[in-house]
Amino acid sequence: MFRRILLLLVLFMLVGCTQTPAPALMPTGPIIPLAEAAVPVVPTATLSPTTPPVTPTLLAPTPTPRPATMPPRVGLQVGHLNAHELPEELARFRTSTGARYNGVSEAELNADIARRVQVLLEAEGVLVDLLPATIPPSYEADAFVTIHADGSTGSAARGWKLATPWRASRASQQLLAAVAASYGPATGLPEDVGGVTVNMRGYYAFNNRRHTHAIARTTPAIIVEMGFMTNAADRAVLFGQPERVARGIAEGILAYLAQRDPTDTDALIPPDLPNLRVGPDGAVMRAAPNDEARRITNLEPSQRIFALELRDGWYQIFARDLPSAPGWVRADQVEVSTEPFPFPTTTNP
Numbered sequence: 001m002f003r004r005i006l007l008l009l010v011l012f013m014l015v016g017c018t019q020t021p022a023p024a025l026m027p028t029g030p031i032i033p034l035a036e037a038a039v040p041v042v043p044t045a046t047l048s049p050t051t052p053p054v055t056p057t058l059l060a061p062t063p064t065p066r067p068a069t070m071p072p073r074v075g076l077q078v079g080h081l082n083a084h085e086l087p088e089e090l091a092r093f094r095t096s097t098g099a100r101y102n103g104v105s106e107a108e109l110n111a112d113i114a115r116r117v118q119v120l121l122e123a124e125g126v127l128v129d130l131l132p133a134t135i136p137p138s139y140e141a142d143a144f145v146t147i148h149a150d151g152s153t154g155s156a157a158r159g160w161k162l163a164t165p166w167r168a169s170r171a172s173q174q175l176l177a178a179v180a181a182s183y184g185p186a187t188g189l190p191e192d193v194g195g196v197t198v199n200m201r202g203y204y205a206f207n208n209r210r211h212t213h214a215i216a217r218t219t220p221a222i223i224v225e226m227g228f229m230t231n232a233a234d235r236a237v238l239f240g241q242p243e244r245v246a247r248g249i250a251e252g253i254l255a256y257l258a259q260r261d262p263t264d265t266d267a268l269i270p271p272d273l274p275n276l277r278v279g280p281d282g283a284v285m286r287a288a289p290n291d292e293a294r295r296i297t298n299l300e301p302s303q304r305i306f307a308l309e310l311r312d313g314w315y316q317i318f319a320r321d322l323p324s325a326p327g328w329v330r331a332d333q334v335e336v337s338t339e340p341f342p343f344p345t346t347t348n349p
């Protein structure tokens with residue numbers, strides 16, 4: 001019991017939360033040894049002292065393959081942790097404290113799970129940076145996983161979902177697939193199918209085009225929404241069996257690290273896609289890249305669209321005033337736009 005009280009004390013100090021969690025929501029899984037639990041969050045200023053602030057650019061830096069003898073490095077970000085310390089460029093997210101349920105903040109839950117994932121990864125020889133909302137400029141790692149939980153105004157919404165950055169490297173897609181394969185079976189939670197929004201993929205820490213305090217362009221990355229704090233069945237796992245949640249994330253990361261080819265540096269480079277406009281005859285936005293897929297909506301001629309991926313003659317896209325999930329348009333229905341095109345604004349779900 002004493003250890004449990006100490007752990008909660010450490011958690012409070014880390015999260016800087018003044019709320020008292022409802023007793024029913026306290027983690028009941030095995031308590032992490034205090035030595036690990038007290039591992040401080042990596043201070044932003046000291047992690048990459050030699051990395052100059054990035055100037056957003058379209059040119060990809062050439063990634064250097066890491067020597068095989070070097071242990072892999074993984075960044076685990078505690079979503080919303082110390083959001084008030086975010087730098088000026090992200091000042092609009094300083095009050096973005098995430099979901100909340102019955103006095104417990106999302107950051108508290110995220111911190112508990114992230115520390116458990118850290119312990120599991122370190123046991124396998126992985127170097128882990130536990131990161132707050134502010135990440136080091138152009139943060140480099142073999143994987144960056146930002147840990148979040150959802151909230152909804154209704155209590156019915158439930159389940160987990162994962163997303164890559166808007167323009168995802170093959171490595172980010174493989175990281176997502178590996179964690180998706182482990183998380184469901186480990187937690188027993190359902191997937192929130194179709195719940196991934198454009199906003200989720202537009203997570204601020206992914207976006208080195210707009211922000212200095214973001215991952216390097218070549219860092220494989222995903223955002224994990226572990227489940228809904230506002231759903232009783234999800235809460236029973238997130239708070240009652242946090243070790244399963246942590247195992248679901250850690251096993252996926254370890255599987256990704258084991259299966260990737262560290263010499264395949266092409267896998268780390270996100271696609272470089274043109275600015276697009278809908279062609280003169282308009283376009284049809286569909287749920288999948290084929291003509292038989294469900295029609296989401298019709299796009300007006302010359303409407304600006306933002307491309308996420310080019311696959312088999314189809315662009316995955318989103319645009320202002322369109323549904324929150326991305327869709328697909330045929331490449332022959334759009335045109336490359338030569339005018340300047342602002343990169344979409346980022347979010348903090």
Ligand SMILES: [Zn+2]
Binds near residue numbers: 098099
């Ligand atoms: Zn969040």
